[in-house]
Amino acid sequence: MKSLEELRALREKMKSQTDNRSVAGSDETVIKVGMATCGIAAGARPVLDALLDEADKRHLHNVSISQTGCIGMCRLEPIVEVFQGGQKFTYIHMTADKARKVINDHVVNGNPVKEYLIGEN
């Protein structure tokens, strides 16, 4: 069984690494997931988990993923907002699989996934 003591070892290990995460500049991508009652009930948690997991797997250091409250269009939840290059992209009716596609196509390769965007269907 794991104990918190292992965290100490982890801390020493992390301290010795040079951190290139904090040098993310203006090209940072910000991703927000709506996490109010409406979002949670519609399945926002698996979406957030998928985003974090995919970003981890790809070692994306210039991406910040966070949660926010009710975005205001409850019937379109789960909603994911991607802020990139001064623009906002609103993805609606998200699932874990769609979220992975957004990370791959949009965040990594720069091609917004049009069919998931609001107003496209």
Place this chain on the structure above:
Amino acid sequence: MRELALNILDIAENSLRAGATLVEIAVQADFLQDKLCISVNDNGKGMSEEMLASVCDPFTTTRTTRKVGMGLPLFKYSAESAGGSFQISSQEGKGTFVAAQYRISHVDRMPLGDFGGVALQLVTMNPHTDFVFTAECGERQGVLDTREVREILGEEIPLGAPEVRAFLRDYIKENLTDIFGGRL
């Protein structure tokens, strides 16, 4: 909402909205007495007596985007439809306490669901709030106090760092499996 864990997440989000710096969440199961108790206690801004009286009405909400607020009514319903009960108390400026009890064997009791995932999400996504999670089942008990974790990690390593997140995920999962053994 199909999991109690999601209800817990929803209620905890209320605490965060209320500016809480410490949120205590407990899940206590007693199979001998067939009882499950869930509570969320925060030190946020609390609410007035009028608000408290109407807060379980779905047409009461603090948000401005629309006129319905389903979080607390859904949580209350989850307990009352499973042979349980629900309490809420609050003091303006001091904080809010929400609790629900369930009959574990009741046919309409929702499964606990991914409580570990919810705990992980709350802990890693909210850098300015401390959490104390307590899981209890008979004599087995586990506590995760983020103040303790922060003390070990020091100031420069956030709880949301991928390495820390990975550790906490396994840590929470192993301990929860040990305590509840997948019975909830």
